Amino acid sequence: MSLQNDLTQKVIEAVKQLYQVELPTVEFQPTRKDFEGDITVVVFPMLRQIKGNPVQIGTKIGEYLVENVDEVLKCNVVQGFLNIVITDSYYLNFFNNIFEEANFGYVKSQSNDAVMVEYSSPNTNKPLHLGHIRNNLLGYSVAEILKASGKKVYKTQIINDRGIHICKSMLAWQRFGEGETPESSGLKGDHLVGKYYVAFDKAYKEQIAESVESGTPKEKAEKEAPILLEAQEMLRKWEAGDDEVVALWKKMNGWVYDGFDTTYKNLGVDFDTLYYESDTYLLGRDVVKDGLERGVFFKKEDGSVWIDLTDEGLDEKIVLRSDGTAVYMTQDIGTAIQRVTDYPDINGMVYTVGNEQDYHFKVLFLILKKLGYSWAEQLYHLSYGMVDLPSGKMKSREGTVVDADDLIKNMEDTAESISQELGKLDGYSEEEKKELYRTIGLGALKYYILKVDPKKRILFNPEESVDFQGNTGPFIQYTYARIQSILRKADFDVSTALDMTMDLHEKEKELLKQIQLFPETVQLAAENFSPALIANYTYDLVKEFNSFYQQVSILGETDEQKRNFRIQLSQKVGEVIQSAFRLLGIDVPERM
RNA sequence: GGUCGCGUAGCUCAGCUGGAUAGAGCAUCUGCCUUCUAAGCAGACGGUCGAAGGUUCGAAUCCUUCCGCGAUCACCA
Numbered sequence: 001m002s003l004q005n006d007l008t009q010k011v012i013e014a015v016k017q018l019y020q021v022e023l024p025t026v027e028f029q030p031t032r033k034d035f036e037g038d039i040t041v042v043v044f045p046m047l048r049q050i051k052g053n054p055v056q057i058g059t060k061i062g063e064y065l066v067e068n069v070d071e072v073l074k075c076n077v078v079q080g081f082l083n084i085v086i087t088d089s090y091y092l093n094f095f096n097n098i099f100e101e102a103n104f105g106y107v108k109s110q111s112n113d114a115v116m117v118e119y120s121s122p123n124t125n126k127p128l129h130l131g132h133i134r135n136n137l138l139g140y141s142v143a144e145i146l147k148a149s150g151k152k153v154y155k156t157q158i159i160n161d162r163g164i165h166i167c168k169s170m171l172a173w174q175r176f177g178e179g180e181t182p183e184s185s186g187l188k189g190d191h192l193v194g195k196y197y198v199a200f201d202k203a204y205k206e207q208i209a210e211s212v213e214s215g216t217p218k219e220k221a222e223k224e225a226p227i228l229l230e231a232q233e234m235l236r237k238w239e240a241g242d243d244e245v246v247a248l249w250k251k252m253n254g255w256v257y258d259g260f261d262t263t264y265k266n267l268g269v270d271f272d273t274l275y276y277e278s279d280t281y282l283l284g285r286d287v288v289k290d291g292l293e294r295g296v297f298f299k300k301e302d303g304s305v306w307i308d309l310t311d312e313g314l315d316e317k318i319v320l321r322s323d324g325t326a327v328y329m330t331q332d333i334g335t336a337i338q339r340v341t342d343y344p345d346i347n348g349m350v351y352t353v354g355n356e357q358d359y360h361f362k363v364l365f366l367i368l369k370k371l372g373y374s375w376a377e378q379l380y381h382l383s384y385g386m387v388d389l390p391s392g393k394m395k396s397r398e399g400t401v402v403d404a405d406d407l408i409k410n411m412e413d414t415a416e417s418i419s420q421e422l423g424k425l426d427g428y429s430e431e432e433k434k435e436l437y438r439t440i441g442l443g444a445l446k447y448y449i450l451k452v453d454p455k456k457r458i459l460f461n462p463e464e465s466v467d468f469q470g471n472t473g474p475f476i477q478y479t480y481a482r483i484q485s486i487l488r489k490a491d492f493d494v495s496t497a498l499d500m501t502m503d504l505h506e507k508e509k510e511l512l513k514q515i516q517l518f519p520e521t522v523q524l525a526a527e528n529f530s531p532a533l534i535a536n537y538t539y540d541l542v543k544e545f546n547s548f549y550q551q552v553s554i555l556g557e558t559d560e561q562k563r564n565f566r567i568q569l570s571q572k573v574g575e576v577i578q579s580a581f582r583l584l585g586i587d588v589p590e591r592m
Numbered sequence: 593g594g595u596c597g598c599g600u601a602g603c604u605c606a607g608c609u610g611g612a613u614a615g616a617g618c619a620u621c622u623g624c625c626u627u628c629u630a631a632g633c634a635g636a637c638g639g640u641c642g643a644a645g646g647u648u649c650g651a652a653u654c655c656u657u658c659c660g661c662g663a664u665c666a667c668c669a
Contacts, residue, residue, distance in 0.1 A: 321667040470617035
């Protein structure tokens with residue numbers, strides 16, 4: 001039982017004895033640094049039930065606690081705040097209990113329900129960019145956090161491999177490519193395909209300009225550019241299963257997948273299962289037809305099918321075209337149902353998709369609820385803000401994107417130059433160094449993105465790039481490396497039993513308090529789908545450790561009991577850093 | 593125009609299920625490396641928490657209105 005629960009009971013007991021009043025709850029908060037104490041009871045809310053002076057009430061409760069609760073050493077009251085000092089032995093006991101625990105803070109999977117987390121979900125006509133990085137990091141991290149909180153998780157993505165956009169790349173490649181392949185060009189497959197997507201756009205714009213020149217209205221020129229018509233024709237052929245088109249489509253998509261795999265590997269994200277839009281785009285129509293019979297949807301005169309959400313404050317939304325074909329929404333309905341069919345233990349899904357689709361997901365979830373699926377109550381749109389550049393929005397067609405591969409490379413290079421400047425890597429092989437630069441560079445990038453609230457827009461300035469000092473990934477990694485250095489040097493037996501009567505240094509106590517918060521932080525992060533909570537927690541822990549490291553000697557401590565305890569404490573802090581960073585998908589280095 | 597989100601120090605962000613004098617980092621300035629890694633520590637400077645009302649013993653936090661920024665409101669995905 002946690003200390004807070006324990007104290008809650010005791011405070012309720014105290015008030016009952018002293019005032020004959022049964023409190024429903026007790027409000028706690030951590031004691032502010034400028035006052036003496038470890039945990040604080042806020043007395044004010046009690047005034048609704050107990051009449052009197054808050055200072056007096058607080059004092060009396062405090063006296064009761066000191067007398068009746070072993071863990072309470074002493075109390076003081078400031079205004080309406082009852083500050084409680086907890087005994088050192090309580091913290092030592094806590095540490096003793098968790099020291100051997102392997103995955104402290106993680107909860108072993110206990111429920112049969114699974115959650116499917118979707119993220120990435122790119123188009124196959126261009127390489128991944130910074131926006132995808134945010135998406136991938138968020139989705140991956142939330143999946144890891146959910147796992148750590150005791151849920152079973154399937155990671156997935158839906159690959160948008162179909163549609164006019166891929167036909168554009170295909171057409172441009174046919175037209176201008178002269179048989180170029182990733183092998184012949186040395187280009188990563190996704191970049192090669194992206195190159196032709198841009199080439200298409202260029203040709204398309206030229207044709208429009210030409211035709212406008214000769215007097216065609218702009219709108220007409222845009223619709224009737226020959227190259228666009230050809231792309232549309234190609235899509236029709238694809239849908240009809242034309243052998244040649246399908247073969248080309250398979251070839252070029254294959255290039256893209258190889259490229260994506262490399263990027264995912266570099267980013268350190270993975271998937272348990274994949275869905276392809278070419279397989280799912282026909283799904284959902286039967287569900288809509290069924291829902292139409294049950295009156296969930298209605299049909300308009302032209303044959304199109306809609307849902308009326310005006311009661312929910314939304315509009316009418318189309319779910320089936322008049323020609324009976326599926327729209328985006330239809331697909332998503334079908335895909336969701338398909339997933340539950342494929343993985344019957346799913347009871348909940350998380351969709352990691354940008355906030356420009358807030359409305360879409362609101363509608364999707366409502367439709368699924370109206371269709372009566374029990375799991376529809378457990379759907380969450382992990383919505384995040386766009387990543388913008390100082391020059392404005394990223395547009396891949398115009399080449400104003402921060403390419404994912406370039407950015408990762410960039411971060412590694414920065415890590416390399418900083419490391420070389422500091423020159424602490426004597427004895428590391430070239431390979432080890434390279435690995436380390438990767439760890440640090442990626443750590444900086446991932447932390448930079450994950451520490452901010454997903455809802456907020458990120459303005460990314462490539463010129464200023466990402467910090468390596470202060471509240472950053474490398475700062476935390478550095479602390480971890482320092483701890484490992486201590487552990488390497490402590491080559492004697494530190495496994496002596498803890499002396500429970502030891503006096504704790506203030507910094508040791510603060511560290512223990514911070515460690516104690518880890519499990520609840522993981523739970524909170526899972527409930528809120530928020531990697532930022534993990535990042536901020538880790539930062540606080542690390543700051544606390546560095547302060548401790550600076551003020552007290554660890555290996556130099558002459559009292560063997562204390563020295564060993566400090567080494568064990570450092571080890572545990574290292575473990576928690578590693579566990580926390582694993583939830584963010586960030587590696588920790590042994591040296592740096 | 594309707595709907596949703598955001599607005600906290602010069603910059604980047606915490607805090608937002610109401611609690612004590614609003615916290616960090618960067619930048620600027622001051623100290624600390626013959627002692628466990630200075631990617632560090634200690635400190636200084638810096639705030640009408642977008643504005644105005646309201647609820648409350650108490651509001652950055654909840655409610656209302658307004659302002660600014662963004663997104664969205666397709667038989668596109």
